Amino acid sequence: MAFKIGLLGLGTVGTGTAEILLDTSGRNTLLNEIKIERVGVRSLDKPREVELPAGTLTTDLETLVTNPEIDIVVELLGGLEPARSLILKAIANGKHIVTANKAVIARHGDEIYTAANKAGVYVLIEAAVGGGIPIIKPLKQSLGVNRIQSLIGIVNGTTNYILTQMSALGVDFQEVLAEAQQLGYAEADPTADVDGLDAADKIAILASIAFGGRINREDILCEGIREINATDINYANNLGFVIKLLAIAKTNLEPDPSLQVRVHPTLVPKTHPLANVNEVYNAVLVQGEPLGQVMFFGPGAGKGATASAVASDIINIVGILKSNGNTKTLDPLLSLTHSDFCKLTPTEAIETRFYARFLCRDVPGVIGHLGTCFGKHNVSLESVVQIGFRNKLAEIVVVTHDVIEGDFRQALAEIKNSDTIDSIPSILRVL
Numbered sequence: 001m002a003f004k005i006g007l008l009g010l011g012t013v014g015t016g017t018a019e020i021l022l023d024t025s026g027r028n029t030l031l032n033e034i035k036i037e038r039v040g041v042r043s044l045d046k047p048r049e050v051e052l053p054a055g056t057l058t059t060d061l062e063t064l065v066t067n068p069e070i071d072i073v074v075e076l077l078g079g080l081e082p083a084r085s086l087i088l089k090a091i092a093n094g095k096h097i098v099t100a101n102k103a104v105i106a107r108h109g110d111e112i113y114t115a116a117n118k119a120g121v122y123v124l125i126e127a128a129v130g131g132g133i134p135i136i137k138p139l140k141q142s143l144g145v146n147r148i149q150s151l152i153g154i155v156n157g158t159t160n161y162i163l164t165q166m167s168a169l170g171v172d173f174q175e176v177l178a179e180a181q182q183l184g185y186a187e188a189d190p191t192a193d194v195d196g197l198d199a200a201d202k203i204a205i206l207a208s209i210a211f212g213g214r215i216n217r218e219d220i221l222c223e224g225i226r227e228i229n230a231t232d233i234n235y236a237n238n239l240g241f242v243i244k245l246l247a248i249a250k251t252n253l254e255p256d257p258s259l260q261v262r263v264h265p266t267l268v269p270k271t272h273p274l275a276n277v278n279e280v281y282n283a284v285l286v287q288g289e290p291l292g293q294v295m296f297f298g299p300g301a302g303k304g305a306t307a308s309a310v311a312s313d314i315i316n317i318v319g320i321l322k323s324n325g326n327t328k329t330l331d332p333l334l335s336l337t338h339s340d341f342c343k344l345t346p347t348e349a350i351e352t353r354f355y356a357r358f359l360c361r362d363v364p365g366v367i368g369h370l371g372t373c374f375g376k377h378n379v380s381l382e383s384v385v386q387i388g389f390r391n392k393l394a395e396i397v398v399v400t401h402d403v404i405e406g407d408f409r410q411a412l413a414e415i416k417n418s419d420t421i422d423s424i425p426s427i428l429r430v431l
């Protein structure tokens with residue numbers, strides 16, 4: 001008996017997945033027991049890279065997800081709708097789900113997992129974060145006994161490519177973005193990537209698994225890379241840092257247990273393992289007790305890499321169906337049964353280091369004034385440098401020790417009111 005797949009979407013990842021399912025030689029033998037029953041597409045006339053048996057393609061996605069022949073629905077449409085509705089309908093019809101859709105899981109995971117747990121079906125999402133990098137299943141299983149303390153990831157390849165190029169060529173954001181769009185690395189509408197939304201979806205998913213609670217996606221602090229410029233990259237470099245878009249989830253024990261979940265450009269020390277993750281590559285550094293640190297690294301997107309994760313999720317479900325039959329009792333190491341929401345740390349209570357660049361009048365006492373304002377608000381400085389002038393104004397760069405974000409913002413508000421400060425062009429966090 002073959003296990004039957006209904007594939008929603010035959011774009012890049014859908015094509016890569018079909019190719020794996022149809023070309024099984026040398027791969028896991030479970031693939032030989034899988035049949036692509038139907039593939040849901042928008043147009044039957046579009047030329048396809050993969051050859052499917054006649055009659056497999058359909059534009060009737062609603063019928064596909066209710067087809068009694070189909071065991072597993074593989075959703076590779078992307079976007080929120082109709083993906084969300086089709087997933088929920090498939091679950092209601094007893095189908096297991098495999099999806100690469102981080103947006104739908106990060107924003108609608110609550111209702112999707114509630115429905116799946118009730119129906120006794122799996123929703124597997126390895127391809128939703130880190131493309132081909134195995135990170136979801138390791139967090140659920142191989143690292144499952146650890147108390148996870150932090151996850152720090154470079155989980156968006158587009159922004160990592162842009163920042164790598166800016167750093168290598170000394171050019172500004174807009175210039176590299178245009179080039180990345182021409183090369184097909186960045187979308188025509190780059191908002192989801194460059195504003196950090198894609199990375200926020202991904203860290204919401206990882207945090208939910210690692211910390212065993214649902215994450216309200218709207219509460220994640222999310223800042224993108226549009227404001228990053230060659231001046232700050234250059235200062236960061238001279239101070240021993242590279243700038244990366246980091247997605248961070250970290251436990252806060254004081255004053256009350258809570259979880260920081262945030263995405264922002266960050267100065268990363270050049271000696272840190274994530275500093276050398278360049279171009280479109282992704283990596284996630286997991287810290288746990290008693291594990292210590294482990295880093296997952298690899299291709300975070302692309303046809304083959306993402307299809308590898310999708311097809312592996314499919315054989316995971318097939319393996320279970322084969323050994324357990326179609327029982328509705330879910331394996332707790334593969335399903336997600338938590339239903340409470342994690343308490344997130346408010347932004348003003350987050351403890352982190354900061355980098356700030358000031359443009360000031362070059363008069364006596366300016367640096368002293370900065371130091372006094374910071375000191376008054378419990379902000380301890382690690383370094384203060386004044387290297388050059390910009391438009392006849394002195395440029396002063398400050399790096400703080402770990403400080404409470406609310407204290408730092410209060411100090412900045414006071415500094416901004418000073419006659420000697422012209423402007424504060426950049427404020428960035430430091431790892």
Ligand code: HSE
Binds near residue numbers: 128155156157
């Ligand atoms: N747009 C994503 C990235 C790839 O640039 O990493 C898919 O998650």
